[in-house]
Amino acid sequence: MVNIIPDIKVGNIGTRLRIRITKVKDNIPPDQITGDPSEREPVDLRTATETFVALERPKGKRLPLLPATIIDAINGLIEHVDTNGVFDVDGRWKIRGKVIFDSGNTFKGTWTGFLVGD
Numbered sequence: 001m002v003n004i005i006p007d008i009k010v011g012n013i014g015t016r017l018r019i020r021i022t023k024v025k026d027n028i029p030p031d032q033i034t035g036d037p038s039e040r041e042p043v044d045l046r047t048a049t050e051t052f053v054a055l056e057r058p059k060g061k062r063l064p065l066l067p068a069t070i071i072d073a074i075n076g077l078i079e080h081v082d083t084n085g086v087f088d089v090d091g092r093w094k095i096r097g098k099v100i101f102d103s104g105n106t107f108k109g110t111w112t113g114f115l116v117g118d
Helices: none
Strands: 002-004 016-020 022-024 040-042 048-056 069-072 077-081 091-101 106-108 112-117
Touching: 016 048, 016 091, 048 069, 048 077
Parallel strands: none
Antiparallel strands: 002 016, 016 077, 022 040, 048 091, 069 077, 091 106, 091 112
16 A cells, blocks of 8 residues: 555655555465455564665656655555655656565565656
């Protein structure tokens, strides 16, 4: 799930990009996954060593990873506040979270789209 301040515009500075990192619950067999939100649970970030927000421009070019802060580790919530004005073009952008754990494992979220206006 992605929570973004509505009505993001090109050139905005200070946009809060907040992402809840979730996974399919362990007790659901792969062949029974329907995509219903109730099948998901937050990823526990207490052992995370690095967290990032990934952004993709409307024509598919990805920006360098943006460092994120853990807001609520147990509920999988991370955030990046844009201080540079990364939104330089209007259209449908995509966002996802990336987490690296102390075990060396990496977890990448699902790309989710949102609109940036001019």
